[in-house]
Amino acid sequence: MTRTRAAVDWRLRFAALALIWGFSFLFIKVGNEGFAPFQVTFGRLLFGTAVLAVAMAVKRERLPRGLRTWGHLAVAAFLLNALPFSLFAYAELTIPSTLAGICNATTPLWGMLLSLVALSEDRPTRLRAAGLGIGFIGVLTVLGAWQGFSGLDATGTAMALLASFSYAVGWIYVRRTLAGNPASNLSLAGSQVGLATLQLAVVTPLFTSMPKSVELLPLLSVLALGALGTGYAMLLQYGVVAEVGPTTASMVTYFIPVIATTAGVALLNESLTWNTPVGALVVLLGAALTQTRGPLRRPVVGNRSSPRLRPGGAPRAERVGTTDGTPAGASAPSTHQHHKHGTLTGTRHP
Secondary structure: OOHHHHHHHHHHHHHHHHHHHHHHHEEEHHHHOOOOOOHHHHHHHHHHHHHHHHHHHOOOOOOOOOOHHHHHHHHHHHHHHHHHHHHHHHOOOOOOOHHHHHHOHHHHHHHHHHHHHHHEEEEEOOOHHHHHHHHHHHHHHHHOOOHHOOOOOOHHHHHHHEEEEEHHHHHHHHHHHOOOOEEEEHHHHHHHHHHHHHHHHHHHHHHHOOOOOOOHHHHHHHHHHHHHHHHHHHHHHHHHHHHOOHHHHHHHHHHHHHHHHHHHEEEEHHOOOOOHHHHHHHHHHHHHHHHHOOEEEOOOOOOOOOOOOOOOOOEEOOOOOOOOOOOOOOOOOOOOOOOOOOOOOOOOOO
């Protein structure tokens, strides 16, 4: 009986996580109606930091130690939070939230492509290479390549794809620099998002001015985007990863574009042509194939990419631990898991 209750509880939290991150693109769109994109990003990071700070205080977590660790966290904050969050906010000025959500799903494709170069233990397989090709075909389908990409804003689409690329780069960086850090995942997560907030606090006043009036709906959207999508969702993710493991938890990524598309069409009256959902399914298929486990190369003694070993000789689990768009979970995913959208759990949020 206890096991049944735990399984139900996990599924409910998993569904809540997918809904929160799926609706993030709608929140960005609505937030842009009352604030500048940089202000939307700063607001979501600020509210997200507040939630994580409370969680750290309740659990009495200590901040990470060491200047090198903080330096790596600053870079991770830029690549996984400040940059992609800002790019998605600017992208949604000119593209629908449905397209932004689908572009977010390309992160595993970028990650697979980059991992072949940056992670020496990743060996390309025919299945993963096929996934990359299938995913690329899906992207072209979504964009309507046979129509010459007519009707799409090239700049906005490029920003959304660049945001997803930034997630992929950020996760490779985190894996190579913060894996095995003695600080807890929650501590790393809160610190990373806090640093991203400071980065936006410096940038935002340089490019924006205070809004003359504040509308309630955009304000609530930014609040939900930060407190729920960048703060509370990460806490939900910790529990799901701890209970069912990072591989199962990472499957939430494949529900995000579906929910984002449904929300955009139903609540924002965004138009939807046949190639958008069909292309999205092809992208998700390709992304799933790129996440299949392939044979690992033998670690070379002294090679930086080889697994860290405990005194007994067993590989040490990496504390890399997402998204959203976003930092740290109870355990790390496999080397082929992705980002959402910018967290240290490996499942990224938008």
